[in-house]
Amino acid sequence: MADKPEVIECDENPFAIVRQQIEASAKYLNLTREEIDVLKSPMRELHVSLPVRMDDGRIKVFQGFRVQYNDARGPGKGGIRFHPQETVDTVRALAAWMTWKTALLDLPLGGAKGGIICNPKEMSQGELERLSRAYMRAVFPFVGPEKDVPAPDVYTTPQIMAWMADEYSVICGKPQFGVITGKPLSMGGSPGRGDATARGGMYTIREAAKVLGIDLSKARVAIQGYGNAGYYAATLCRDLFGARIVAACDSQGSIYCEEGIDPDAAYECKCSTQSVCNMPGVECICGDDLLELDVDILIPAAMENVITAKNADKVKAKIIAELANGPTTPEADDILFANGVHVIPDFLCNAGGVTVSYFEMVQNFYMYRWEEAEVHHKLDRRITEAYHSVYNASREHNINMRQAAYVVALKRVVETMKIRGWV
16 A cells, blocks of 8 residues: 555646646645645555456456545545556546545545456456455455445446445455445445436536526537446436437447437447447447537536547537546636636536435435435435535636535545644
């Protein structure tokens, strides 16, 4: 483990971007250099090697990480990614964003994140189960319901969470399903968790449309990334607002249809053919062109660093709702703000997932399940309050929404660190 890891300072290194964002926002809070240095450093991180027997009998060693960024406000909280391009700096950045996210939503939690370098698309169910259980055995001493509670993330599922929760319970010798959130309902999962990330984002879009005077029933929407978050965003834009989805994309390419794309048909096409590009009746366009379409709402719902200084000036959307983590670089933020684009930053827009994960933790602690309507109501209230706290801070300081979100979140984290005597 390392307290202050070396970080390669490059333009698109996600952890370098996190540190840049902290420095840019700290001046509005008059933070000391010591306070800034603590905020810029992960508290602890674990690197693990995971030998797993593959179906062909050979042993393959996978590399994994768990970063616990800051637990001043409570136990760590954050997902686990299975991705072939996973890096420790990405995990560090995601753990930092989780810290700000839980603070922004005023949850009694800290921030953490995990990841394994692997390609789950090339692995069998048996291999994925053995890998999941190996990871939990490796991180077991560092996680738990009152220490650090993981959850699903990119390419991890409720089934993977179930295997991990079971492995933790086997080691403990008793059911301890509260170690994980995003579980199946039969193991203590929460109603409303499946679409929580996208639903929370929709609540922020609704509030942004109110302050900007946009009629969402006439809105045109482009969605960059059509995994779970992108699909749920598309269906909820349609069902909650009556908005029209005119473009969508996945890793294979982008599609466009001015008359509107049926979200369910697009998802069925992706599941059956591996890409939305095989959907009939749509136009295939260059992937990058989707970001520059003349739409009302652009929803980045894939990976980091897709809106940069190179293309930000070409973005025509009135609202960018960041369901992905870190899709916009700091340089792009400045350009978008100058052009009047209303960016709903990632750790506000996509905070629905961690909020309902927190609700799942609460339900697990007192062994009671809420109805889905109650979960939606509680999520709506939390997200709406957070949006307006950020919007008001942006107006007060005349800063962009991301800087305002940092101002609100960092203030809460630093206040708790001071009370605890850390700084």
